[in-house]
Amino acid sequence: MLKEGVGGFCMALADSVPGVSGGTIAFILGFYDKFIGSIHDLVFGKRRDKKTAFSFLAKLGAGWIIGMVLAILALSALFENHIYGISSLFIGFIAGSIPLIVKEEKDSFREIRKGIWFCLLGVVLVVGITWMNGKFGGGMMDVSQFSIRLGIKLFLIGMIAISAMFLPGISGSTLLLIFGAYIPVISAIRGFLGLDFSYVPGLMFFGFGVLAGAAIVVKGIKVCLEKFRPQTVYLILGMMLGSFYAIVQGPMTLDVSKPAMNLGNFQITTSLIGLLLVLGMQIAKERSKAQVSKM
Numbered sequence: 001m002l003k004e005g006v007g008g009f010c011m012a013l014a015d016s017v018p019g020v021s022g023g024t025i026a027f028i029l030g031f032y033d034k035f036i037g038s039i040h041d042l043v044f045g046k047r048r049d050k051k052t053a054f055s056f057l058a059k060l061g062a063g064w065i066i067g068m069v070l071a072i073l074a075l076s077a078l079f080e081n082h083i084y085g086i087s088s089l090f091i092g093f094i095a096g097s098i099p100l101i102v103k104e105e106k107d108s109f110r111e112i113r114k115g116i117w118f119c120l121l122g123v124v125l126v127v128g129i130t131w132m133n134g135k136f137g138g139g140m141m142d143v144s145q146f147s148i149r150l151g152i153k154l155f156l157i158g159m160i161a162i163s164a165m166f167l168p169g170i171s172g173s174t175l176l177l178i179f180g181a182y183i184p185v186i187s188a189i190r191g192f193l194g195l196d197f198s199y200v201p202g203l204m205f206f207g208f209g210v211l212a213g214a215a216i217v218v219k220g221i222k223v224c225l226e227k228f229r230p231q232t233v234y235l236i237l238g239m240m241l242g243s244f245y246a247i248v249q250g251p252m253t254l255d256v257s258k259p260a261m262n263l264g265n266f267q268i269t270t271s272l273i274g275l276l277l278v279l280g281m282q283i284a285k286e287r288s289k290a291q292v293s294k295m
Contacts (some may be wrong), residue, residue, distance in 0.1 A: 004056060007031060007141035009283070012067025013173055014093075015165055022064075026099050027036050027104065028278060030285050036166065036225065039218045070250025073280070078141075083251045083258060088267040091247055094240055100282050101237070108233040113235050122238020129175070132248045141181060143188035143202035157181050158209025163217040167236055211255035233286025 009024030034056065041053035078086065092180060101110055109115070141150060141229055157179050161172035176182040188199040193289040224232040251258035259265075 002033075002273055004052055004059035007068075008060040008063030009067035010063075011060070012064040015064075015068070019225075021167060021172065024101075024282070026096075028097060028100055028281050028285065033225070036218060036222055039166075039214065040222045043215050044219065069193070072193070084261060084265040085267050085270050087247050087261055088270040089274040091244060091266075092271035092272075092276075093278050094243060094247075094276040095271070096278035098240055100278065101240075105229075105233045106123055106245075108230040109237075111230035114230045118231045118235040119238035119241075122235045122240075123236075123242040126239050126242025128244045130242075130249050141184045143184050143206075144191065144196070144198040146198075146201040150202060153180070154185075154202055154206040155209035155212075158206040159213030159216070162210040162213040166214075166217060166221055167239065183251050241263070 011025045014025045015022040026035045038053040038056045041049040159176045164175050191199045196227040248261045
């Protein structure tokens, strides 16, 4: 129970801040395939599989909910006031994650000819979405002022964001940031927790989009990981590389827009902390494996 809860808690912290996917945490901590497989079994599996999957996901989900609530209560203001520090932290986190993922999937990464174009596709996908948002302006939205148009937009954003959460590459929060929905959604959840029910309709549409995206996408991810793993892993790598650009441009999408990150406001110490965090999780994972093998 404790192990899965801690894993879920760490996933929530990653999901709540643009830059790192909860899937990245699951991948680093070694339960990604079980995570995807459990969601697949819960939706599509037989009754026996559903029971096992529910048990695992309930433990993971308990930690995730605790982590997300704590993050939401603190991070919206923190993100706006210390955007460059948080962005630097997660640049370090991603930089530390990439070599670890390459190490974990070394057999897949040997298939360079199969995967290189998918890597480039991942980079272009993330950079392209980020560029278009900056060019045409996703714009900030007020979730409390509900309309059918806003509901449809939130539904589609929810589908896309949860899809990213399942991939150990670009995070759902990064996509929320790209579409100008990160601060509005976080603020809406904070408002709801503060008993402001004007946010309920918008959050319901966003939640329905999350559920629909989870049901649709997880099947595709499972098939891709089983039948086209090298291509999928290279695509993930490309999305992670592209997410550097998304994080650098992130300050421009805030309610009060700030300049994009540059060498002048990049915080090297904070970035190193992010690097050390991911290395610490890897060490914890290796120790856990060693203890299991001794039993």
